[in-house]
Amino acid sequence: MSEHWRKLEMQANYAYADHIMDNYSLRDPAPMDMGGGMDMGGGMDMGGGMDMGGGMDMGGDMNMSDAMAMRLDRRTRSARTASTWEWGNLEWIAGVDAQKQNHRNYDDTGWQSDYEQLQYGLFNQLTWFAGxxxxxxxGFRLDRYHVDDNNQDTATAGDTRRKTLPGGFVRYEQDLASAPVTWYAGVGHTERFPDYWELKPGQDGPDGSLNAFDGVEPEKTTQLDVGAQYQGARTRAWVSGYVGYVNDFILFDYDGANTRVDNVDATIAGAELGASYDFTDSLTGEASMAYAWGRNVTDDEPLPQIPPLEGRMSLTYEQDNYSIGALWRVAAAQNRIALEKGNVVGQDLGDSTGFGVFSLNGAYRFTQDMTLSAGVDNVFDSTYSEHLNLAGNAGFGYPGNTRVNDPGRMFWTRLDFSF
Incomplete structure (x- = not known):
């Protein structure tokens, strides 16, 4: 590029999803008794901005067809450009990015816009090679958000929210002279604007607000990170940890007739460690462990949807054109829960039990550009369920408060091409 201007990057992306959901294509719909003012599953949101309580009488002795369907779409356009500059022992990366999202749902009158979001920001990162x-x-970045509630029948219909969110970090890294070790420590602050599902106006918001769109505030996280990596001739090891405080953590409360989205303050912490060893040039073993912890400071209870302690052990044999491997994954029980609280995709359904799953896999490289992989997950057909279990949808006849088991023994294959 020039003496100091080393690189220019530009990206543009477009994505469109037209999503149809129903309860009859893959199974027979279960009969549903809609009498007596049935609870639709803790304020369940049917997606695409559709409010199951707005303009639709769900009480009395109303009868409803067992078969249900809904359709929604989302159009996303984004762009990013960044430049890299170098002056002696300084490297500076600066750029801008933007994204626009349009959400619609489909009803008897056709497509209806329910939500629009525009985000644009600037960012920069400076690296000083001190020695x-x-x-x-x-680094530092600044984002501007502009979102519209385009629904016609909500308390915030036609309203617009605008926010400017800052973020930044600083980190120190050092390669030790006495050992092949790199360690680092850093502190950062980031602010996250609520997404489409967290702002849905059909959901209740914090106390004193009209609804979620009106009252849910951005999350603000300040976090300290430390870690180290060891790179030996045959041994590699790593350890990392973090501790942080979150102002206005976005929390879903499913205990009620309607889902409530609230802001609470929280503390978070976690750690990960692992190591790998090359027994030979072809045989490598690896083991790792991860733990996460969180507490809802506002309500003085555990933070929901925190995974339990988890460990992994693997052994891989690799030659020039093929490899075989084995993986044993174990998870501890989790009893730090907040019942019926969580996020948009799941809630704490109760204590979960520990489990272990053993899997095998292999791959064969036919050419530089084509590889065939295959494997058997859960070789011993163990019955287990993850603590982070996706929420069901009672409105479509699927239990909204029941933990679903993961698949049993599963065979899979994959063919990869590179162009």
């Missing part, structure tokens, strides 16, 4: 083994890295 042969020392680096100081810092």
């Amino acid at each position: 042969e083994r020392d680096r100081v890295i810092g």
Whole structure:
């Protein structure tokens, strides 16, 4: 590019999803008794901005067809450009990005827009190579959000929300002279704007607000990270940890006739460690462990949807054109829960039990551009369920408060091409 301008990156993306959901294409719909003012599953949101309580009488002795369907779509356009500059022992990356989302749902009158979001921001990162083994890295970004509630029958119909959110971090890295070890420590602050599902106006919002669109505030996280990596001739090891405080953590409460989206303050922490060892040039073993912890400070209870302690052990044999491997994954029980609280995709359904799953896999490379992979997951056909279990949808006849088991023994294959 030039003496100091080293790189220019530009990206543009377009995505469109037209999504139809029903309860009859893959199974016979279960009969549903709609009498007596049936609870539709803790304020269940049917997606696409459709409010199951707005303009639709769900009480009395109303009869409803067992077969249900709904259709929604989302159009996403985004772009990003960044430049890299170098001056001596300094490297600076700066750029801008933007994204626009349009959401619609389909009813008897055709497509109806229910939500639009525009985000644009600027970012930069400066790296100072302070010495042969020392680096100081810092960055800052600023985002502007503009969202519209385009529904026609909500308390916030036609309303617009605008927010400017800052974020930044600084990190120190050092390569030790006495050992093949790199360690780092950093602190950062980020602010996240609520997404489409967290702002849906059919959901209740924090106390004093009209609904979720009116009252849910962005999450603000300040976090300290530390870690180290070891790179030996045959041994590799790593350890990392974090501790943070979240202002206005976005929390879903499913205990009621309607879902409530609230903001609470929370503390979070976690750690991960692992190591791998090359027994030979072809045989490698690896083991790792991860733990996460969270507490809802506002309500003085555990933070929901926190995974339990998990460990993995694997053994891989690899030659030039093929490989075989084995993986044993174990998870502990989780009893730190907040019953009927969670996020948009799941809630704490109760304590979960620990489990272990053993899997095998292999791959064969026919050419540089084509590889065939196959495997058997859950070789011993164990019965288990993940603690982070997706919520069901009672409105479509699927239990909204029942933990669903994961698949038993499963065979899979995949063919990869590179162009």
